[in-house]
Amino acid sequence: MSGDKFRMKSGDKNALVGRINFILEADKLKTIIRNTLLTDGSRFENAAEHSWHVALAALVLFDSAPVKGMDLPRIVNMLLVHDLVEIDAGDMLCYDSVQIPVQKAKERLAAERIFNLLPDSQADMLRQLWQEFDALETPEARFANAVDRLQPLLQAIRTEGKTWRQHRIRKDQVIERMQPIRTALPDLWGDVLEMIADAADKGYLIK
């Protein structure tokens, strides 16, 4: 089988070729650029490495969660797939609330296309993980969401709020954005508020 033969063909959906095509398609997430700088400030991070980072962070933060009995593998898997739709829909500045409905519509279309590269059983599994993350109705989704908020905050603080300053982000917007941490990782909430206050004092955020 040549590399070319991995181009999606109808009728191949239940064979391995669908999975290989999906794996090749997923590679594109490495080219989706986010508004978060790496801690060394050298460049913006992409959505693939971000997805890895939050999945890893979930592993080490999991037993700090006050909700017990959560399904850690589902949290990790949700974080692995949560941004795949950005391959088509792109990343958006999280403080740009006007764009949210348009973005959501784009993401639904993207999910249809990308997950359907897979055989049905895998497509269903990944679509369900993405939908669960997006709906924020289960404790697992809310925990995953909190980790997804925390990691860019840490990097923003480490890089002296450069992207916040660039977009003139206000302190109250960041506090609002970090709310999922308050309930899902309450032991961290005091530190998060202190970091944000400190960032505002240093002029990284508008007060």
Added chain:
Amino acid sequence: MSGDKFRMKSGDKNALVGRINFILEADKLKTIIRNTLLTDGSRFENAAEHSWHVALAALVLFDSAPVKGMDLPRIVNMLLVHDLVEIDAGDMLCYDSVQIPVQKAKERLAAERIFNLLPDSQADMLRQLWQEFDALETPEARFANAVDRLQPLLQAIRTEGKTWRQHRIRKDQVIERMQPIRTALPDLWGDVLEMIADAADKGYLIK
């Protein structure tokens, strides 16, 4: 807590600060560059996005494995942590066998430093995952290893073997490198051999 306060302090090992320091340290894996090009050929991939890609690939390839009853979460978690030691040890060209003992020694030192940023229970969990992956003794580690071989192969084929040609890699070296796929993902093995033969015919590999 300011960003600065996250600098590791002795005595903080069991608090959240150790986990936060570990998460910030892990960010550096995004700057470790591998010898694999993205499918669009635009740049080399880094070890963080690679780790995400193989964890995701494991999710969708898992039920093709002939070994039943494997622990998928452990496979995914192994792949999330398998390259963290490269933050200190760097990535090496996988066909450079002379360097392997030196690389292994560097990786053991790296594991000590990086996992020990975490509180003991998390440090143990991650170190065990890394050691299991490295030892290749469990079916889960062998499956994870097979996926870790397959993903760069797919990207190398898609990018017309550019890095193979650059390093004058031979067909037999790639076949040897892909052996873990033969037993862990046997349904793919015929395709893998065909892809490699085709790549050699096209001049991507030395025959």
